[in-house]
Amino acid sequence: MKTLWTEGKIFTMKADKEVVEAVLVEDGVIINTGLKKDLLPFADHVESLNGNAMYPGFVDSHIHLIGHGEKLSYLDLSTFTSIEKIKETIPAYISREQxxxxxxxxxxxxxxxxxxxxxxxxxxxxxxxxxxxxxxxxxxxxxxxxxxxxxxxxxxxxxxxxxxxxxxxxxxxxxxxxxxxxxxEHIPLPSIEYLKGIITSSIEDLKSKGLTGVHTEDMAYYGHYKVTLQAYREVVNNDFRVHLLRHHQVFEQMQREEPSTYIEFGAMKIFVDGSLGGRTALLSEDYSDEQGKKGVEVHSPEKLEALVKMARSYDENIAVHVIGDKAVEKILDLIEKYPVAEGKKDRLIHVNVLRPDLVERMKKLPVVLDLQPIFVPSDFPWVKERLGSSRLQWAYAWKSLLEQGFECSGGSDSPVELADPLLGIDAAVNNSYLPEQSLTLFEAISLYTSGSAKAIGRENNRGMILPGYDADFTILDNVLDNTNILSTSVVNTVVAGEIVYKKEK
Missing domain, CATH: 3.10.310.70 (Diaminopimelate Epimerase; Chain A, domain 1)
Structure with missing residues (x-):
């Protein structure tokens, strides 16, 4: 059946402000776009947008889907402002379990x-x-x-x-x-039924936020990866797209696993360093607020090199957690030494702290930068004391990186931050802490649409509203502008041409 989506503002995201009147969809794929009068004769069914705005489906390029689901069900300590209040509250949540x-x-x-x-x-x-x-x-x-x-x-x-x-x-x-x-490693492992329940609630919540898919990494934290993967297989049907990065500990084992239409397998996930909040992100110079401390190197140089060589032995790319500039330097050394297979791109996740020399090296490599715009309102102002003024020029430098020509995607890192793409878009556009790094609205939305597609090599069939692309749409009650992002609501989420979330009236 051919369905015509029309009667609203439809943004293709191929170019800034480019709109079409109608989109014709069949079997989950866009078969044509254009004027309503031209496409209507080919349609079996018309789906009215009722004046709402349609964008390509938003995709969170960095999330922990199971962790997000758990956050929905347990005591969320991010809302607390004192240790004493945490101490007062926790006992009521403790059951008789060990x-x-x-x-x-x-x-x-x-x-x-x-x-x-x-x-x-x-x-x-x-x-x-x-x-x-x-x-x-x-x-x-x-x-x-x-x-x-x-x-x-x-x-x-x-x-x-x-x-x-x-x-x-x-x-x-x-x-x-x-x-x-x-x-x-001493905490009892969850059951497959528990994981299925958490994955289900997580996906339902994410769809309500306008997300048609995510890139997540959950394969090495809940017991044997097969248990977690089976939970995903039993829950994910045809209403959400899950791209699973493969943690280095299970990467080789997972080579035998077959993907499906809605569950894909991605790059080897590697951690090089920690976080700025915990002072474990790896810096080339001491933390400004703790002399003698430069962060933590998660792997020895030998181990890190062995992991990159392993990925390359399977002609696979790597997705690497790098927050500090020294961490970026270490992984660039190895990407240069062991180039990724032609046609693929490595993913550098976070890149919070950089240096001009690192940027110049990165420009010569096939890399995608996985950014988290929501980190700025979360980490400022305290991060200025942690890094010092001299490092801020290339810290959280989203605009500068785009101007240098890098392909960038956008994620939340939930449960670390809130998994609402509109919050991320607003943080990217209305950057009060680093106004010179504010993005245009088109650039910010692109992070969660075409950018997320580029991060997994899907730029030719996802992330824009064009013929031949997957019919994944996020429908909002406003045409987004710089002032209304946070007051905008998701009306519908559409995956493969089917409405998978509808806002209650």
Whole structure:
């Protein structure tokens, strides 16, 4: 059946302000665009936009889909502004189970102005309590959790991580980056039924935000990847597109897995460093607010090189978490040494802190930059003290990177931030902290449409409203402008020509 979508503003996103009157869709694909009077004779059915605005389907290019679903169901610590209030609230959420895990605390928002420590949580003795920092690169565990995990002050730091201690050398319950695994590997694994429920609720919420798909990385955190993948296969049908990055720990095993129309497999995911919030992002110079600290190198140089070589042995690209400039430098060394297969592009995720010499090297390489515009209102103003003024020229430099000709996609990093693409678009356009880095509206929307398609090599059939492209649409009650983004609502989300979300009247 051929369906004609018309009677609204339809933005193709091929060029700024380019609109068409009507879009003809058959079997989930756009077969033509143009004037209503020209296409109407070919239509079996007309779907009126009722004056609303249609854009190519928004896609979040960096999210943790299961983590987003869990955030919907548990106590969200990102809303708290004091350690004392967290301590008052948590006991009511603890059941009789041996472990209690939640996340979202941010010491930059806490009135105590410090990280949570085990001393704050040791009033809870019957349950092992683990609270993950909002960045997910730091967690705090109470003494009960550390005892169950067999952690003592003599436990050595693992490669790529650090066990926190106080000024007396005693454990303070903080675990940074790879050291988190010393705790998390003892937390009971979720069942496939639990994962299916979380994935279902997550996707339903994401569709309500106008998202037609996401790029996510969930394959190495919930037990054997086959359990997680099976949960995805049982939940994802024809109403949402999931692009699964493959964590380096399961990358080789997953070579045997077959994708489907709505579940795709992507690049090898590698972490090079941590976060600025936890001071574990790898910088070339000391943190301005903590002399002697440059961050954490998640892998040894030998291990990192071996991972890149492994990806290349399968002619695959890599998707690399790099926040600090030293982390970017390290991965560029390896991308230059081991070039990606012709026709593919590596993905550099975050690139919060850069240097002019790194930008020049990046310009010579086939890379896509996976940006999170929402990081700016989240990280400022505290990040200015952390980095110092001299590093700000190439920090969060979204506009500068686009002007240099880089292909860029847009993501939220939920549950670290909120998974609403309109929030990301607004943060990109109305950048009050770095106004010189503000994007045009067209550039900002492109991050979540054509940019997300470019990040996975789908720029020829996704991300724009053109003949031959997938019929994925986000329909809004406003034509977006710089002033109305946050007051705009999603009316419909359309995947493969079918309405998968409809706003309640």
């Amino acid at each position: 472990w209690y895990v939640t996340e979202g605390w941010d010491d930059n928002k806490l009135e105590e102005g410090r990280e949570i420590t085990s001393n704050d949580l040791d009033f809870i003795t019957e349950t092992a309590v683990v609270l993950k920092r909002v960045c997910r690169h730091v967690l705090v565990a109470n003494s009960t959790a550390m005892k169950l995990a067999g952690i003592s002050k003599e436990t050595p730091n693992p490669v790529g991580g650090e066990i926190g201690k106080d000024e007396n050398g005693e454990l303070n319950g903080l675990f940074y980056d790879e050291a988190q695994r010393l705790i998390t």
